Amino acid sequence: MKKVGLILTAVLACLVLLGGCGKKTADADKDTTTNVKSSKKVTLDFWSFWGSGARREVIESIIKDYNESQDKVKIKYSYQPWGDIWTKSLSAITAGNPPDVIVQDINSVAQRADAKQATDITKYLDKGINKRFYSQLFKTTQYQNKTYGLPFNTDTQVIFYNKKIFKNAGLTDKDLPQTWSELDAVARTLDIKKDDTFTRIGFYPLWSLDTQVWALNADGGTSWFNDKNQVKIDTKNKRKALQWILDAQKYYGKKTINRLEAEFGSGVADPFLSGTVAMRAQNINYYTSIKENAPKDFEFGVIQLPEFQKGSGHKTWGGGFTLEVPTGAKHVKESVDFIKYLTSDKVQEKFGAASFDIMANKKANTNLINGKQLDETGQMIYKTADQAMSSTVLTPIPLSAPDYNNLVNEQIDAALLGQKSAKQALKDAQTAVENLVKQHK
Amino acid sequence: MTKRSLRQKQEARWGFFFVAPFLIGFVLFMFGPMLFSLIGSFTDYNLTSKMNFIGLNNFKRMFLNDDLFWKSLYNTAYFTIFNVPLTTLFSIFLAVILNQKLVGMRFFRTIFYLPAVLSGVAVYILWMQLLSPSTGLINTILSWFHITGPSWLFDPNWTKPALIMMKLWSAGGAMLLYLATLQNVPTQLYESAEIDGAGIWQQFRHVTLPMITPIIFYDVITSTIGSFQIFQEAYVMTSNGQGGPANSLLFYNLHMWNKAFVGFDMGYAMAMSMVLFMIVLVLTLINLKLAPRWVHYAGGDQ
Numbered sequence: 001m002k003k004v005g006l007i008l009t010a011v012l013a014c015l016v017l018l019g020g021c022g023k024k025t026a027d028a029d030k031d032t033t034t035n036v037k038s039s040k041k042v043t044l045d046f047w048s049f050w051g052s053g054a055r056r057e058v059i060e061s062i063i064k065d066y067n068e069s070q071d072k073v074k075i076k077y078s079y080q081p082w083g084d085i086w087t088k089s090l091s092a093i094t095a096g097n098p099p100d101v102i103v104q105d106i107n108s109v110a111q112r113a114d115a116k117q118a119t120d121i122t123k124y125l126d127k128g129i130n131k132r133f134y135s136q137l138f139k140t141t142q143y144q145n146k147t148y149g150l151p152f153n154t155d156t157q158v159i160f161y162n163k164k165i166f167k168n169a170g171l172t173d174k175d176l177p178q179t180w181s182e183l184d185a186v187a188r189t190l191d192i193k194k195d196d197t198f199t200r201i202g203f204y205p206l207w208s209l210d211t212q213v214w215a216l217n218a219d220g221g222t223s224w225f226n227d228k229n230q231v232k233i234d235t236k237n238k239r240k241a242l243q244w245i246l247d248a249q250k251y252y253g254k255k256t257i258n259r260l261e262a263e264f265g266s267g268v269a270d271p272f273l274s275g276t277v278a279m280r281a282q283n284i285n286y287y288t289s290i291k292e293n294a295p296k297d298f299e300f301g302v303i304q305l306p307e308f309q310k311g312s313g314h315k316t317w318g319g320g321f322t323l324e325v326p327t328g329a330k331h332v333k334e335s336v337d338f339i340k341y342l343t344s345d346k347v348q349e350k351f352g353a354a355s356f357d358i359m360a361n362k363k364a365n366t367n368l369i370n371g372k373q374l375d376e377t378g379q380m381i382y383k384t385a386d387q388a389m390s391s392t393v394l395t396p397i398p399l400s401a402p403d404y405n406n407l408v409n410e411q412i413d414a415a416l417l418g419q420k421s422a423k424q425a426l427k428d429a430q431t432a433v434e435n436l437v438k439q440h441k
Numbered sequence: 442m443t444k445r446s447l448r449q450k451q452e453a454r455w456g457f458f459f460v461a462p463f464l465i466g467f468v469l470f471m472f473g474p475m476l477f478s479l480i481g482s483f484t485d486y487n488l489t490s491k492m493n494f495i496g497l498n499n500f501k502r503m504f505l506n507d508d509l510f511w512k513s514l515y516n517t518a519y520f521t522i523f524n525v526p527l528t529t530l531f532s533i534f535l536a537v538i539l540n541q542k543l544v545g546m547r548f549f550r551t552i553f554y555l556p557a558v559l560s561g562v563a564v565y566i567l568w569m570q571l572l573s574p575s576t577g578l579i580n581t582i583l584s585w586f587h588i589t590g591p592s593w594l595f596d597p598n599w600t601k602p603a604l605i606m607m608k609l610w611s612a613g614g615a616m617l618l619y620l621a622t623l624q625n626v627p628t629q630l631y632e633s634a635e636i637d638g639a640g641i642w643q644q645f646r647h648v649t650l651p652m653i654t655p656i657i658f659y660d661v662i663t664s665t666i667g668s669f670q671i672f673q674e675a676y677v678m679t680s681n682g683q684g685g686p687a688n689s690l691l692f693y694n695l696h697m698w699n700k701a702f703v704g705f706d707m708g709y710a711m712a713m714s715m716v717l718f719m720i721v722l723v724l725t726l727i728n729l730k731l732a733p734r735w736v737h738y739a740g741g742d743q
Contacts, residue, residue: 087702094488115705116490258592259575327489403704406509406688406696413687417597432508439506 042331043074044100044338047089049082058354062347066338073334089326093117098326100335106140106151106320108397113143119325120146124336132343133360134389140396141322150343151360153351154320156385156392157213159306160272160286161279163299165190165200176303180218180244183279183306190278198256201271203279205245206257207264208286211412213317214241216393218308221315223395224408224433231401231437233408234430237308242415242422249416273298281305284388287381288356302384304391318392320360349373358385400437407432475718482712487705499712510713512688513696516601520692521668524605529660532612533653536619537645550620557613565677568607569594594678597689604674604690615660619653626652651737658736662728669721670694693717 046063050056056079063075078099080088086105092098104112112118125147130138137151161176169189177183187202205214216223218241219232226232249257260277263269272280273294280286290300304314323339325332341347348364351357353373359365368374369382398404408429415425445453457464482499486492503510539550556564571578572593580590591599630648639647672694676682684691693713701710 090488090702111705114490115487117488254592255575258595262573262576403699403706405703406683406691406699409683409685410688413597413685417687419687435506435508439502 041072041074042334043076044331044335045076045078046101046338047078047080047085047099048103049080049085050103051079051081055351055355055357058351062342062350066341073331073338075338090117093326093328096328098328100325100329100331101338102324102326103152103321104149104324106137106154106322107395108402109141109148109322109324110143111397111399111402112324113146113148114399116327118148119327119329119332120148121150121325121332121336121339122147124333125150125340129340132345132362134362134392136318136392136394137320137360140394149322149324150339152321152323152343153355153357153359154318154389154392155283155285155358156318156388157209157281157305157316158284158384158388159203159279159281159303160290161301161303162272162275162277163301165275165278166301176301177306179307179310187279198252199276201252201256201260201277203248203281204252204257204260204277205248205281206416207261207277207280208283209281210317211242211245212395212408213281213305214245216317216395217241217305217315218244218312220312221391221393223317223393224404225395225398225401229398229400231430231433233433234426239422239426241308242412242426246415246422284358284381284385285356287378302381304384304388314388314391316388316392318389318394320394352382356381358382358389362386398437400440401433404433404436407436478711478714481708482715484708485706486708486711488707489705492708495708499709500716502709503712503716509688509691509696513684513691513693516689516691517669517671517693519601520604520671521665523601524608524668525661525664527605528608528612528615528664529657531609532615532660533619533657535612535616536623537649539616540620540623554613554617556611557617559611561673562677564607564611565674568603569678572603595686597687600686600689604671604678607674615664618656618660622653622656623649652739654736655738658728658732662725665724665728666721669717672698 048059050059060077063077067074085102089098089102104118109118113120129150133151134154137154141147141149141151166172166175171186171189175186177186183203190200190202191198192200212223215238218237219235220237222232222235224231224233232238260271263271270289270293271277273290284302287302290298294300305316307314323342325335325339329335343361345361345363345367348359348361349367349371352359352364352368356378359368365382365386369379369386374382411420411425411429411432414420414428415422420428481492483494483496484492485495485498535553539546539553572580574580574590574592574595577590577593579593583590593599593603626649630652631644634644634648671692675684675690675692675695676698679685679690682695684695694717697710697713697717700706700713
C-alpha cells in the first residue's frame with residue numbers, strides 16, 4: 001500500500017515538475033534571447049497572412065534584404081492563414097507569448113489599443129513620420145494621442161467601366177458620370193432589354209459594394225458613426241441613398257440581380273469581363289483580377305465614385321492594414337525599426353509594384369505613377385487611386401459598439417427584401433445601434 | 442457503513458491511478474475552463490486588459506436588452522426542432538432500406554455513407570454552389586418540373602430549410618449506427634412474428650423499432666446537443682461570416698463568437714455559454730426522464 005502511495009506521489013510530483021520545467025525552459029529561452037540581444041542577433045517573429053503568390057514572394061525578398069542589410073536583427077517570417085491570424089494572435093497575446101510584429105486590420109487599431117493588445121510605439125518614432133502616409137490612414141493608428149502601429153497598405157472603392165461599350169454607345173470621356181443622376185442617365189443608355197429580360201446592365205450599385213459606401217458618399221463622408229462616435233444611421237441623405245438603391249433594384253428586378261450576382265463570384269464568368277455589365281463599382285484591387293481573366297482586347301477605364309450631388313465630393317470608402325507590435329512582445333525598439341523599414345518609400349514602392357496594392361506611403365504611389373515599373377494601365381490605376389485617396393473615408397470600429405454590424409445589416413436586408421421602407425429600416429437600425437451603445441455604457 | 446478491507450482500499454488506489462490520466466485531463470482541460478467560464482460570466486473580462494466583477498449584468502443585458510440574443514436563440518431552436526427529428530427519421534429510413542439482402546447493397550451503403558466522410562468547409566462550399574439561385578443544380582432540377590426554386594441562402598425564409606436539407610444529406614453517420622443495430626436484431630424474433638401472422642409493417646413497428654430504441658435515444662441526445670452548437674455552417678456559408686441575410690442564420694454560437702472576438706466582450710460570451718449549457722442540460726435531463734417510457738433495453742431495465 002505504501003508502495004502505491006509512493007508511486008502516486010511520484011507521478012504527481014513528476015506532472016507538477018513537468019509543468020514547471022516546461023515553463024522554466026521557456027523562460028530560459030527568453031533569457032538567452034535577451035542576453036543574445038546585447039551581444040548577438042535578435043530574432044523577430046513577423047506574422048502576416050500573405051501565404052502565396054506575388055505578395056508572399058515580395059515580402060520574403062524584402063525581409064531577405066533587411067536581414068542582409070544589418071547584423072543586429074533577424075526577421076523570421078511566419079505565414080498565418082487569413083481566417084486564423086487574428087484569433088491566434090489574440091490567444092498568443094493572452095498567453096504572453098505574442099509575435100513581435102503583426103499585420104493587422106486598420107479599422108480596429110483603437111479597439112486593440114483600448115484592450116491593451118497593442119503596444120504604444122510613439123516614443124520610438126521620429127517626429128513627422130506621419131507625413132509619409134495619407135493622413136486618414138495615420139489617423140486610425142492614434143488612440144488617446146499615442147501611436148499604436150503604422151499603416152502598411154490600403155484600398156479604395158472606384159467604378160470600372162467598359163471602354164468599348166462606351167465607345168459603341170457614342171459616349172466620350174466627357175460623358176463619364178460625375179454625379180449620381182449622371183450615373184443613372186448613362187446606365188439607362190447602356191442598358192439593353194430584350195423581351196423583358198436585361199441582356200446588358202448599365203450599372204447596379206450593390207455588386208461588390210456595401211450600402212454603407214453609398215450612404216457615406218451621400219452623407220458627405222459620414223458613415224454610420226460620425227467623428228464623435230455618435231450614431232448617424234438615420235439621416236436624410238442616407239435615406240435617399242438607400243431609396244436610390246431600392247429603385248435600382250426594382251428597375252432591374254431581383255431575378256436579374258441574383259443571377260448575375262452568382263456569376264460575379266467566379267473569375268472567368270465575370271459578367272463585367274464578358275460585357276454583360278457595362279460599369280461596375282469595385283475595390284481598386286479588382287484590377288489584378290482583370291489582368292488575370294480578361295480577354296486580350298478588353299479595354300477598361302476607372303473613375304471615382306460619382307458625387308451624390310454636384311459639389312458633395314467623390315466620397316468613397318477604404319480599408320487596409322497596419323503593422324503593430326502586440327502587447328508582451330520583447331523587442332519593441334527593434335520591431336519598430338523593422339516597421340519603419342517596411343513603411344519606407346523604397347520598400348513600399350517595391351511591395352506595390354509586385355502586388356498592385358495601393359500603398360499607405362504617398363511617395364511610393366507617386367513613384368509608381370511616374371516610374372517605369374508599371375505599364376500604362378497600371379500607372380492609370382495608381383493615378384486614379386491616388387486621386388480617390390483624397391476623398392477616401394475610413395471607418396474605425398466605434399469602441400462604444402464594436403459589433404454593431406449585424407444590427408445595421410439586418411435592417412438593410414429587410415429593406416432590400418421589400419419588408420420595410422428605406423425610412424423605416426434606417427430608423428430601426430438607428431434605434432437598435434443606439435440601444436447597443438447604451439448597453440456598453 | 443462497513444469499513445473497507447485493506448485489499449479493497451489498495452484496489453481503489455490502483456483504480457484511481459489508472460484513471461488518473463483521464464481525471465487530470467478532465468480537470469485541466471474540461472472542468473477548469475468550464476469553471477473559468479462560470480466565473481468569467483459575472484465579469485467584464487475582455488481577455489487582455491480587464492476582469493471586473495459586475496454581478497448579473499451580463500445576464501440582465503442578455504435577457505432584457507440584446508435583441509440578437511433572442512433572435513439567435515430562435516434561429517437555433519428552429520434549426521434543432523426540425524433538424525433532430527428529420528435527420529433521425531431519415532437515417533432510420535435509410536438504414537432499414539439498406540439492411541435488405543440484395544446484390545450490390547454494399548455499393549449503396551458506401552454511397553450513402555460517403556457524405557459523412559466528407560466534412561467541413563469543402564462540403565459547405567459545395568452546397569453553396571448547389572443552392573445557388575440561378576445556376577445551382579437544385580434549382581436547375583426543380584426547373585425541369587416547372588418549379589421556380591427559391592433563392593435559398595439569399596432568402597431569409599429559406600436559409601434555415603436549406604441548411605436542414607444539407608444536414609439530411611449527410612445523415613450517413615447516424616445511418617451506420619442504425620445499420621449496425623439492425624443487424625443485431627435476432628432473426629428468430631422476426632420468424633416468430635411471422636408465424637404469429639405479422640406483416641412487414643407490424644414487424645417493423647413491434648420488433649425492429651423497440652429493438653433499436655436505445656440507439657435512437659443516443660442519437661436524439663447527441664444530435665440535439667450538436668444542433669444547439671451549430672456554428673461553422675453559418676460562419677462559412679454567409680457573406681463575411683455574418684449570419685445574414687437579415688440575420689436569419691445568426692445562430693447562438695455565431696452570436697457568441699461575435700461578442701467574444703469582434704467585440705472582445707468575453708465576459709458576455711461566457712455568460713452566453715453558461716446559458717446554452719443550462720439549456721442543453723435541461724433538455725438532456727428531460728430526455729433522460731422520458732427515456733424509460735419508450736426506450737427498450739433487451740437485457741432488462743439496467
